[in-house]
Amino acid sequence: MSSQLLMIEDDARLAHMVSTYLAQSGLQVTHCADGKSGLAHLQNPESGIPAELVILDLMLPDIDGLEMCRRIRSLPGSAAQVPVLMLTAKGDPMDRIVGLEMGADDYLPKPFEPRELLARIRAILRRRTNGGRISSAQVLRFGTLEIDRDAHTVTVAGQLAELTAYQFDLLLALVERAGRVLTRDQIMEAVRGRELEAFDRSIDVHMGRIRAAIETDAKNPRRILTVRGVGYMFAKQQD
Known part of the structure; x- marks a missing residue:
């Protein structure tokens, strides 16, 4: 079809x-x-x-x-x-x-x-279609944060977080590699499955939106951390 x-x-x-x-x-x-x-x-x-x-x-x-x-x-x-x-x-x-x-x-x-x-x-x-992802668990949980792969939904303390499909995949790429620092290029490659010309600043914009949706205080994030001069990391320990 x-x-x-x-x-x-x-x-x-x-x-x-x-x-x-x-x-x-x-x-x-x-x-x-x-x-x-x-x-x-x-x-x-x-x-x-x-x-x-x-x-x-x-x-x-x-x-x-x-x-x-x-x-x-x-x-x-x-x-x-x-x-x-x-x-x-x-x-x-x-x-x-x-x-x-x-x-x-x-x-x-x-x-x-x-x-x-x-x-x-x-x-x-x-x-x-959820292709090529690392972990097979349907629902990933980090404290009050829950990510449902099949439903493509993210909830925080039971409340639905509003994310676009692309932002969902960006978050999932970080979560699947929790504790690892990823450059912007590595993040884009992970969600696109191939290298395409991209505008690096777009990743920063999306990360800001994701933080606003899942962090208690987006200005002082505890889940998605910025590693200055390198990229981003999803923290294993939080909440």
Whole structure:
């Protein structure tokens, strides 16, 4: 069965090219030309099959792409958890940072090679299938922190922590290597399964969001520690 993707993009020619290319790799793309129809499709897909990933253009005619990220993350039910790959024609790294802060899982600047888009999509979908992880335990527990692999949920003292799919995998990559210091490159390689060009600052942005979700005091974290000049480490002893 092919994976179902949703592309929210006002450039019809680009959407057709991408849809045709991805179809050759078994990825079915539904195209929406604006944010309003994209949100409607996410909540009530015409095929009845929910989208497994959203390809979202930053510049839309009705709703700004950054606002779209926020609205997607505010949707009811499982629709809010769908991974978002943001397309941006802007070269300013700050736009990418803001996009990640709004809930995007990854980004790709325009113009892009279709092969790179496919590689990034496959990497995100692989993460969703829990492939290649180290520990086999379904639920990982660290004090009041619980991580359910199959449900893709994180709770702290019984309260659900709001994380994107990418942030969940970043946290899991650290947890599976608790006590080890990981560089940003090692973290990105662990969650993507292959080396792709990435913007290092994006890891810092995501770590900040994860800390806000799971730490009692995000400014003085006890779970995810920064090792200055190296990277990050998940502490074995906490709570």
